[in-house]
Amino acid sequence: MFHGLAAQRLVALFVAGWALFNFPLLALWDHDVLVLGMPLFPLALFVIWAVLIAVLAVVMERVTHVEGDERPGPVD
Amino acid sequence: MLSAPLVIGVSFAYLLLLFAVAYWGDARAAAGRSVIGSPWVYALSMAVYCTAWTYFGSVGRAANSGVWFLPIYLGPMLAMVLAWMVVRKMIRIATTYRITSIADFIASRYGKSPTLAGLVTLITVVGIVPYIALQLKGIASGYAVLTSPLGAPAVQTPSWWQDSTLYVALALAGFTMVFGARHLDSTERHEGMVAAIAFESVVKLAAFLAVGLFVSFGLFSSPMALFEQAQAVDELRRLLQFGQGQPFAYAQWLGLTLLAMLSVIFLPRQFQVMVVENVNEQHLRRAVWAFPLYLLLINLFVLPIAIGGLLHFGPGTMNPETFVLSLPLSQGFHLLALFAFVGGLSAATGMVIVEAIAVSTMVCNDLVMPLLLRTRRFGTRASGDLTGLLLLIRRLTILGLLLLGYLYFHLAGEAYALVSIGLISFAAVAQFAPAMLGGMYWKGGTRSGALSGLLLGFAFWVYTLMLPSLAKSGWLDADFLHHGPWGLVWLKPEAFLGLGGLDSLTHSLFWSLLANVGAYVGVSLWRAPSARETSQALLFVDVFHRKAGTRPVFWQGRAKVSALLPLAGRFLGAEQAQRLFEDYAARVGVASIEQIPADAQLVQFVETLLTGAIGSASARVMVASVVEEEALDLDDVMRILDEASQLRAYSHALEEKSQSLERATDELRHANEKLKSLDRLKDDFMSSVTHELRTPLTSIRALSELMRDDDDMDLPQRQQFLGIIVAEAERLSRLVNQVLDMAKIESGHAEWHEATVDMRELVEQAAQSVGGSFREAGVSLALELPARVEPLRADADRITQVVLNLLSNALKYAPRGSGRVVLRLVDQADGVQVEVSDNGPGIPPGQQDMVFEKFRQVSGDDHYRPGGTGLGLPISRQIVEHFGGRMWMRSQPGEGALFGFFLPRSPAG
Numbered sequence: 001m002f003h004g005l006a007a008q009r010l011v012a013l014f015v016a017g018w019a020l021f022n023f024p025l026l027a028l029w030d031h032d033v034l035v036l037g038m039p040l041f042p043l044a045l046f047v048i049w050a051v052l053i054a055v056l057a058v059v060m061e062r063v064t065h066v067e068g069d070e071r072p073g074p075v076d
Numbered sequence: 077m078l079s080a081p082l083v084i085g086v087s088f089a090y091l092l093l094l095f096a097v098a099y100w101g102d103a104r105a106a107a108g109r110s111v112i113g114s115p116w117v118y119a120l121s122m123a124v125y126c127t128a129w130t131y132f133g134s135v136g137r138a139a140n141s142g143v144w145f146l147p148i149y150l151g152p153m154l155a156m157v158l159a160w161m162v163v164r165k166m167i168r169i170a171t172t173y174r175i176t177s178i179a180d181f182i183a184s185r186y187g188k189s190p191t192l193a194g195l196v197t198l199i200t201v202v203g204i205v206p207y208i209a210l211q212l213k214g215i216a217s218g219y220a221v222l223t224s225p226l227g228a229p230a231v232q233t234p235s236w237w238q239d240s241t242l243y244v245a246l247a248l249a250g251f252t253m254v255f256g257a258r259h260l261d262s263t264e265r266h267e268g269m270v271a272a273i274a275f276e277s278v279v280k281l282a283a284f285l286a287v288g289l290f291v292s293f294g295l296f297s298s299p300m301a302l303f304e305q306a307q308a309v310d311e312l313r314r315l316l317q318f319g320q321g322q323p324f325a326y327a328q329w330l331g332l333t334l335l336a337m338l339s340v341i342f343l344p345r346q347f348q349v350m351v352v353e354n355v356n357e358q359h360l361r362r363a364v365w366a367f368p369l370y371l372l373l374i375n376l377f378v379l380p381i382a383i384g385g386l387l388h389f390g391p392g393t394m395n396p397e398t399f400v401l402s403l404p405l406s407q408g409f410h411l412l413a414l415f416a417f418v419g420g421l422s423a424a425t426g427m428v429i430v431e432a433i434a435v436s437t438m439v440c441n442d443l444v445m446p447l448l449l450r451t452r453r454f455g456t457r458a459s460g461d462l463t464g465l466l467l468l469i470r471r472l473t474i475l476g477l478l479l480l481g482y483l484y485f486h487l488a489g490e491a492y493a494l495v496s497i498g499l500i501s502f503a504a505v506a507q508f509a510p511a512m513l514g515g516m517y518w519k520g521g522t523r524s525g526a527l528s529g530l531l532l533g534f535a536f537w538v539y540t541l542m543l544p545s546l547a548k549s550g551w552l553d554a555d556f557l558h559h560g561p562w563g564l565v566w567l568k569p570e571a572f573l574g575l576g577g578l579d580s581l582t583h584s585l586f587w588s589l590l591a592n593v594g595a596y597v598g599v600s601l602w603r604a605p606s607a608r609e610t611s612q613a614l615l616f617v618d619v620f621h622r623k624a625g626t627r628p629v630f631w632q633g634r635a636k637v638s639a640l641l642p643l644a645g646r647f648l649g650a651e652q653a654q655r656l657f658e659d660y661a662a663r664v665g666v667a668s669i670e671q672i673p674a675d676a677q678l679v680q681f682v683e684t685l686l687t688g689a690i691g692s693a694s695a696r697v698m699v700a701s702v703v704e705e706e707a708l709d710l711d712d713v714m715r716i717l718d719e720a721s722q723l724r725a726y727s728h729a730l731e732e733k734s735q736s737l738e739r740a741t742d743e744l745r746h747a748n749e750k751l752k753s754l755d756r757l758k759d760d761f762m763s764s765v766t767h768e769l770r771t772p773l774t775s776i777r778a779l780s781e782l783m784r785d786d787d788d789m790d791l792p793q794r795q796q797f798l799g800i801i802v803a804e805a806e807r808l809s810r811l812v813n814q815v816l817d818m819a820k821i822e823s824g825h826a827e828w829h830e831a832t833v834d835m836r837e838l839v840e841q842a843a844q845s846v847g848g849s850f851r852e853a854g855v856s857l858a859l860e861l862p863a864r865v866e867p868l869r870a871d872a873d874r875i876t877q878v879v880l881n882l883l884s885n886a887l888k889y890a891p892r893g894s895g896r897v898v899l900r901l902v903d904q905a906d907g908v909q910v911e912v913s914d915n916g917p918g919i920p921p922g923q924q925d926m927v928f929e930k931f932r933q934v935s936g937d938d939h940y941r942p943g944g945t946g947l948g949l950p951i952s953r954q955i956v957e958h959f960g961g962r963m964w965m966r967s968q969p970g971e972g973a974l975f976g977f978f979l980p981r982s983p984a985g
Contacts (some may be wrong), residue, residue, distance in 0.1 A: 007161055014157040021150050021333060023326040030318040034307065037300025039316035042143050042379055049153060049372055056157055057365040 101271030115362035120274035127427035128214025138382035139396030142315040151336025174688035185515035186523035187608040190693035193442035203504025208481030211424035249478040256433030276422040283419025288377020331582035344434035436473035441691030507533040525600030533592030540584035635703035772804040855895030889916035911976035
């Protein structure tokens with residue numbers, strides 16, 4: 001199920017997403033400033049979100065055949 | 077404010093438009109030109125996740141607590157990262173075994189247990205009712221804001237029959253019935269509905285973005301200006317900060333994200349659109365990123381609208397949940413407000429329609445049918461078409477669900493914010509996660525494990541979340557909240573066992589999931605799975621390992637086609653059943669339905685068909701009632717699995733054999749073609765050789781005859797003829813030698829005398845030996861040699877032959893009198909390079925490729941001097957290549973030609 005390069009990339013992205021959206025990496029944005037006129041914390045959340053979507057899109061669209069687990073598995 | 081008839085009229089017109097879209101979608105599907113066969117439509121239909129909660133509630137949440145509306149959308153983002161693995165497996169399982177609801181999924185996995193199916197359905201209904209109430213509340217409060225003076229409290233309706241919310245509920249029930257319960261489909265697919273949902277997703281996004289743009293750029297000059305102003309107000313400034321002046325509640329943040337992550341997969345409506353309505357697994361590939369993108373877009377303006385509303389109206393004067401409507405209204409943009417309301421209506425109706433359809437399927441298949449089939453009238457011994465009854469049950473369920481939602485709204489709706497209501501529902505469906513995910517990846521899960529996990533999790537959900545919410549609405553005595561039931565403080569619902577420091581939602585999620593997972597794993601491990609559980613576990617967990625033909629069928633016994641066909645007819649309609657059986661007959665290769673072998677495959681086929689119509693548990697009961705079954709034990713399961721594996725191995729081997737056969741055929745064909753072309757080459761060679769032999773022979777014979785017949789020929793004439801004859805004979809013997817030489821080299825029989833060769837010496841000697849003929853022809857020969865050349869291993873005679881050949885070629889084509897030939901020797905690190913260039917006519921580009929072919933002489937101009945055999949260059953190249961070198965030529969027509977070769981110092985072979 002989780003074999004294959006694309007699947008491993010997705011798992012890695014999932015772990016990265018969890019790390020970025022939780023303690024302690026979230027605390028990096030604990031500054032009361034405006035960046036480009038936007039409050040830092042909400043801006044950071046949206047930017048991380050957008051980056052995750054972009055990477056996910058690249059992973060999913062680039063590999064034309066992520067199937068992998070279609071081939072017969074080990075004999076049970 | 078807007079007039080009530082206008083708002084109602086527009087709402088109904090919009091619902092009619094939706095119905096038109098659905099109708100069009102169904103018509104296109106019937107015509108075989110599906111409109112939902114696109115990953116974009118699939119992604120948009122997944123956006124049914126965004127309900128009135130997103131539309132109205134997020135702004136309210138943002139106005140109260142800043143970015144805390146976001147985890148509900150970050151969770152789905154993370155879930156979608158893994159969807160390609162997890163959701164695709166769910167889709168594969170559901171399509172393979174015709175599973176049409178979450179209840180059926182769980183029940184089917186744990187041995188087609190009716191109890192489990194019923195429990196899951198019950199949890200769903202209880203859990204989802206608040207969520208439906210939320211939609212009704214969203215529409216009702218939106219309607220109130222539009223039709224009453226701005227800022228005025230909504231008018232309390234005196235009696236229930238004047239309550240507009242009731243009519244909203246009834247209207248939605250009617251529409252849902254028309255959408256989803258018009259006719260029966262054994263796969264529970266509703267193409268028209270999906271088209272309408274996708275359309276609604278576009279409308280709600282457009283409407284919300286329109287309001288967002290209006291607030292950000294109309295009401296305020298830019299988002300920057302908006303945030304600038306917010307910074308000046310202390311209260312708003314804090315909203316935009318990280319911890320809002322307090323320690324950041326990481327546990328709650330994580331809890332919400334996890335909750336949303338589970339909900340986006342296990343909410344009945346999400347399961348419906350993502351799994352049941354999926355037409356092609358590959359659509360998931362794009363949807364997994366397009367859907368989060370949709371979520372990002374629809375959340376982009378939540379903060380600006382919330383902050384803008386607070387700035388505009390001042391905190392506390394207006395319900396933030398209605399900012400989407402009240403902000404445009406306050407500026408007199410009535411049309412925009414109406415559009416925003418239609419967007420909210422889209423969000424709410426989309427959710428209600430899909431949720432109600434999904435839940436009605438569950439209630440009908442997994443709650444009502446099993447009970448009905450136990451009665452004498454509809455039971456296993458009865459006959460008669462039940463399709464009408466099935467539809468009726470579903471319609472009544474839809475109506476009942478909406479009325480329950482209305483009731484909840486009436487009882488508890490006013491006390492709670494939209495978001496809090498929604499979260500209660502989320503926490504309920506999250507209880508399905510352990511049984512579902514465990515069932516998909518772990519073969520050891522059992523029915524009792526799933527049952528106890530679900531029961532315990534649900535119990536904790538009721539106790540720690542549902543009851544407190546009712547108590548807070550004033551429908552229960554709130555005393556047990558503060559002091560625990562019967563005064564037992566450690567049983568306090570919101571601080572169970574004294575666990576404090578968590579908000580009530582995270583607290584409930586923690587305890588319910590802990591109990592759920594603990595009981596599921598613990599009880600599952602208590603005893604080994606039964607035969608039926610094992611067989612279903614194998615089918616689910618290994619769904620990707622098998623192709624359709626080689627799936628094991630865990631059934632043994634005796635069956636009759638004449639019993640199975642009427643059974644299918646009862647639940648699918650006689651005609652439909654007849655058609656499906658005819659298809660099946662064609663698939664197994666028999667002429668008529670009567671000839672279908674009544675084997676395990678057929679029983680499996682019928683059971684799968686019925687599963688689509690009445691759920692796996694009921695299908696099991698019904699099939700068992702018309703066939704003679706033998707109970708399977710664990711050994712049987714293993715034996716059947718073994719046979720299936722062998723079958724798979726055989727088919728795999730067969731496939732490999734046929735592939736290798738194909739490869740062999742291909743190779744043979746290639747070999748044959750090669751042989752043919754070699755044969756053609758040989759023929760060409762023979763004809764060329766004979767042609768070349770004939771030319772000198774002809775002249776020798778002609779001249780000899782002349783001399784024989786003419787006795788009076790004078791001596792000088794005779795001498796001249798004899799000279800020509802000798803020359804032609806020499807050419808002939810040279811030709812024969814070369815042909816022999818060529819044949820020897822090509823066949824590998826040539827003798828090679830390898831020795832250490834000094835190339836400088838060799839080249840000098842060759843130049844000396846042809847020096848005479850060069851002088852005679854008036855062609856200069858210049859040597860460019862390095863002082864010393866590292867020796868190399870080669871056959872000196874053969875290399876000399878090559879150099880002589882190149883020199884005589886150059887001489888042949890160099891102009892008489894003014895000819896200039898340069899022989900250049902270059903010593904390189906890995907070998908020696910020899911080049912011979914002339915200033916002759918050169919070789920036309922068209923003929924350059926042919927110079928190394930046998931019997932080719934560059935012809936067609938005045939300088940053509942016959943005398944060569946056309947074998948010199950091919951032989952030379954063979955020799956050079958024998959020593960691992962290569963030969964080449966460069967030429968510009970009119971500027972001479974350059975022939976060169978390279979010999980490596982260590983022959984490569």
